[in-house]
Amino acid sequence: MKLLRGFLWLLGFQLLGHVVVELLSLPVSHAMAGLLLLLAWLLVKRRLNESVATASQALIPLLAMLIMPGVVGVFFVIDEFAGHWTAVMVALAVGTFLSVLTTLWLMWRFMPREAANMDERNPRA
Known part of the structure; x- marks a missing residue:
């Protein structure tokens, strides 16, 4: 249950980042804005949420897979780099x-x- 709760926290901050970027028309990716908001939240609380830590630890082995779609996407815009x-x-x-x-x-x-x-x-x- 702790893992699911942690994923929900992470998804919630990603959604919050999406809303902030769209409302303010910021030139930042939604996920990055969500991570920055999560960082700010953790700095204000001054302690790590155990659920978020559990979910984050579960995602670390999958990091290469999470990066792969962006790397593959470069091949579709390769002509832009000429x-x-x-x-x-x-x-x-x-x-x-x-x-x-x-x-x-x-x-x-x-x-x-x-x-x-x-x-x-x-x-x-």
């Missing part, structure tokens, strides 16, 4: 680098210190 391949490649390289850098910073920021110290003492682990 003459812009340099910009596309630079954007992909810079975006990937910034994504990896952000992930590394977040790991350093939020990883428990005793786990980090244990890895330094035992390099085989």
Whole structure:
């Protein structure tokens, strides 16, 4: 039941993001607006909703499948990129680098210190 409740929370924020984007004519995807609203809600509450955490953990293994439709959709608009391949490649390289850098910073920021110290003492682990 906790998993279903978590999915309903996530879908509710996605729907709320859809409404906000449409009402304000924002140049942001509906899902991204919903995630930003969810982030704001979690920051205001200052604690993680257990149902949302359970649903989120269930979605992590499916992340590649959730990204796949957008990647496949590029093939339908491939002609739009003619003459812009340099910009596309630079954007992909810079975006990937910034994504990896952000992930590394977040790991350093939020990883428990005793786990980090244990890895330094035992390099085989």
